[in-house]
Amino acid sequence: MVTLAEVAQHAGVSASTVSYVLSGKRSISAPTRERVEDSIRQLGYHPNAGARALASSRSNIIALMVPLRTDMYVPVMMEIAVAVATGARRHGYDVLLLTGEEGPAAVRRIAGSSLADAMILMDVELEDERLPLLRESGRTAVLIGLPADASGLTCVDLDFEATGALCVDHLAGLGHREIAVVGEAPAVYERRTGFAERTRDGIRARARETGTRVLHRPCEGGYAATAGTLARIFDERPGTTGFIVQNEAAVEPLLNLLQQQGRAVPEDVSVMAICPEQVATQASVRLTSVAIPAQEMGRRSVEQVVAKLAGREADEVDLLEPVLTTRASTGPAPV
Structure with missing residues (x-):
C-alpha cells in the first residue's frame, strides 16, 4: 500500500505539504498542488478515510x-x-x-x-x-x-440555450424552414426543469433570428406517445421537414414511424437529436446530434x-x- 511519505518523495515535497493538499487546511501554490495531485494519481494513493476524518473534522x-x-x-x-x-x-x-x-x-x-x-x-x-x-x-x-x-x-x-440555437442553425443552414421539436415529457416542463426550458428558449430565439418556424411539442416517449405527437405535428404543420428530438425514448419510435409513413430520412425529413453519443450512433439511422457530456x-x-x-x-x-x-x-x- 502506497504511503503519504512515498507520495511526498515522488512529488518532491514534504509530507506535511501532501497532507495540506489533501485536507485543504492551508493554501498551497497551484503548481505544487498539481504536482502532488499528479503523484497521488500515478501512485494510486488512497488516504485512510477514518484518519483523515479525525484529523480534519x-x-x-x-x-x-x-x-x-x-x-x-x-x-x-x-x-x-x-x-x-x-x-x-x-x-x-x-x-x-x-x-x-x-x-x-x-x-x-x-x-x-x-x-x-x-x-x-x-x-x-x-x-x-x-x-x-x-x-x-x-x-x-x-x-x-x-x-x-x-x-x-x-x-x-x-450550455443548453446555445445547444438549441446550434440545432436550429444546422437545420436552417440546410434550407429547412419548418422545424418541429419533439421534447421531453410534459411533467419536465411543468416542473420548469432547467435544461429543457433553456433548450426551448435557445431554439425559439434562434428561430426568430433565422426566420424559421418552430413547433415545440412535449412527448412522453415510447411508440404510442411518439405516434400521437408525430400525428399532431403533421396535422398542425404539414410542411415540417426538420425534427429536433430532445427525448431519448422518442428517438427510435420517431425514426420507425417516419419510415412507415414513407418519409425517407434524410431525403424527405431531417432528424437530429440532443442525446448521449451512444443513442445517436446506435439508432437505426445514425443521428446528427449534440452530445450530452x-x-x-x-x-x-x-x-x-x-x-x-x-x-x-x-x-x-x-x-x-x-x-x-x-x-x-x-x-x-x-x-
Whole structure:
C-alpha cells in the first residue's frame, strides 16, 4: 500500500505539504498542488478515510442528490453519478447517493448533520425549491444544472440555450424552414426543469433570428406517445421537414414511424437529436446530434467541490460549449 511519505518523495515535497493538499487546511501554490495531485494519481494513493476524518473534522463524503424520476432518461443521470463517484475517489472522497424526491428535506438533512462535507445537486429546476435552504445553510455545494438565479451558486452544465440555437442553425443552414421539436415529457416542463426550458428558449430565439418556424411539442416517449405527437405535428404543420428530438425514448419510435409513413430520412425529413453519443450512433439511422457530456459534467462538478472545500475557487457558472456531430440523418431540405 502506497504511503503519504512515498507520495511526498515522488512529488518532491514534504509530507506535511501532501497532507495540506489533501485536507485543504492551508493554501498551497497551484503548481505544487498539481504536482502532488499528479503523484497521488500515478501512485494510486488512497488516504485512510477514518484518519483523515479525525484529523480534519470532516467526513470525506460528498452527498449526491439524484432524484430518479420516471420522466427522465435515467442512463444519463447514472452516467453523471458514476463520473462523480469516480472523480470523488481520485480525491479521497466517497459519495453518499440520495435518489429519493425529498427536495428541501434532503438538503436540510445533509446541512444539519455531519453526514457529508459537501453536496452536488442534480435535476435542477429554474425555481428550484432546494436553493433558498442551500444558500441559507452555507454548506459547500455545486449544482449540475442552471437555475434562473445562479447568484452565489456554483453551477456546471451544458450550455443548453446555445445547444438549441446550434440545432436550429444546422437545420436552417440546410434550407429547412419548418422545424418541429419533439421534447421531453410534459411533467419536465411543468416542473420548469432547467435544461429543457433553456433548450426551448435557445431554439425559439434562434428561430426568430433565422426566420424559421418552430413547433415545440412535449412527448412522453415510447411508440404510442411518439405516434400521437408525430400525428399532431403533421396535422398542425404539414410542411415540417426538420425534427429536433430532445427525448431519448422518442428517438427510435420517431425514426420507425417516419419510415412507415414513407418519409425517407434524410431525403424527405431531417432528424437530429440532443442525446448521449451512444443513442445517436446506435439508432437505426445514425443521428446528427449534440452530445450530452455526462462524464465531463460529473468530473467538473467534483473538481469544483474539491476546490471550494480547499477555499480555492469563487462561486461561478461553468457552461460547457455544445458540440454538434453531423451524421446520416440530416440533409438539404426537399425542394
